[in-house]
Amino acid sequence: MKKMKIYFNRWFSVAYHYMNAIRNNEDGIEFEIYATHPDPRHMSLQGCDHAEVEPALQGLEYVKFCVDFCRRHQIDVFIPRLRMLHISKHVHLFDEIGTKVIVCRDTELLEKLMQKDKFYESVAETGIMTIPAYQVVNNAVDFKKAYEDLAAQGLRVCFKPTNSEGGLGFRIIDNDRDPLEELFGHVTKWISFDEAYQVLSSKESFPDLMVMELLEGFEYSIDCLSDSEGHLLAAVPRRKAGGRLRLLDDKPELLEIAKRVAQTYKIPYNFNVQVKYNGDTPKLLEINPRMSGGLHVSCLSGVNFPYLAVKLALGGKVDPQTPEYGILASHIEQPMRMKTAETVSPV
Incomplete structure (x- = not known):
């Protein structure tokens, strides 16, 4: 052969x-x-x-x-x-x-996934999971209003471009920072409202930003395998557990979210759902219609996600998988x- x-x-x-x-x-x-x-x-x-x-x-x-x-x-x-x-x-x-x-192959869905605000609208319509409070802005006046609206609700605020990958452009608004201390420290993702507003005010308009509530609980990356009919074949919730540690966690509510995403959007092969908790509620960050950057860690569950996607593409039969959870993982160079x-x- x-x-x-x-x-x-x-x-x-x-x-x-x-x-x-x-x-x-x-x-x-x-x-x-x-x-x-x-x-x-x-x-x-x-x-x-x-x-x-x-x-x-x-x-x-x-x-x-x-x-x-x-x-x-x-x-x-x-x-x-x-x-x-x-x-x-x-x-x-x-x-x-x-x-x-x-x-x-659903190009309309792919376009939504790449524009986070459009996809949030879609998820809100389906009701399959909770989305964070957010507003989309492209000028400094609206940025100020969005920040004040969210802050008035008692929420901490962050912002990021609507069209970005990973953590590019993500900033957390923190008005209690010490600029001199930071000058001698590491580059951070924190910025004061005044600093952000000053930069954004230098232009009449800028590319769309999502001004959002800051989610401060555990962040999970749910690696998923599905067929083109929307049948979820495997899902492994994975979260940071300190330093280089990663925990493959058995979280029923996250497995249910993965199942609903598969059924609703029918993303075939590998996809990844990123959520972050606010209290006991997991809220959507984004969905990536591809293998995630940490998928190789989730493969320690016993599910060979990359190969099984290839097997599906070649017309092979892939049965629902039984991942092993509760695995604490790490890596060395x-x-x-x-x-x-x-x-x-x-x-």
Whole structure:
């Protein structure tokens, strides 16, 4: 039986772990893994069998590059991260060459997921979970009003761009800070209202910001596996437990949220729900329609999330999984010899 060929385009460094998880699958299927990235020494390329340098392209031109890559290397399954929306909009180009793509084909949903305020509106309409109090602003006057409205409710306030990934642009408003002390300390995510207002007032308008209540309880990242019909096959709630520690936690209310998200939005393959508690209530932060940055930790539950997504894409049957919970996990650095630039093929 020939090796199945998997392709990762520009991914995070943790794709190294996903590649190894697929390679070390429980069915004993052999895979040949391909990857591209603009940086020939990027960590994600160290886990693949064949690497190429990725060109700087946008939109349809980038999709055509990926299609050509899949055609040239006869790729069986493509696992995209960069330009997921564009790839989803043109997924028929991959269908035509016989490459399965691990992506949500509901482009309207993908667009909402990438605009946090639009997705919050959608979640509020469905009632499947609680969302934080928030207002969307794009000028300093509205920023001030939103801050004052939330503060008047007794809420601590934070803000972040409506269209960002991870913690980019996230700030917490704290008016009790000591600027001199911070000047000699670490760079922080805290900022006073006056400082934020001064910066935002320097422009007539700015890209949309969500001004939100600050959630101060435990933050959970729920790694999920689902089929295209909305059947949740696995869910593992994972939270920070101090320092490098991570706890894979059995939280019935979070497992129920994962189930409702799968049934409502039918996001196929891997997706991730991020929530944070306010008291006893978990509230939505965001949903990522892809493998999360910490998914390899959730795989310690006994569920091989990356491989099972590939198995689904190839038409295989995946039964509901039984994750092991209550696992306290961590990680250590391990030295390794890098592949040199000469071993990475230029495009």
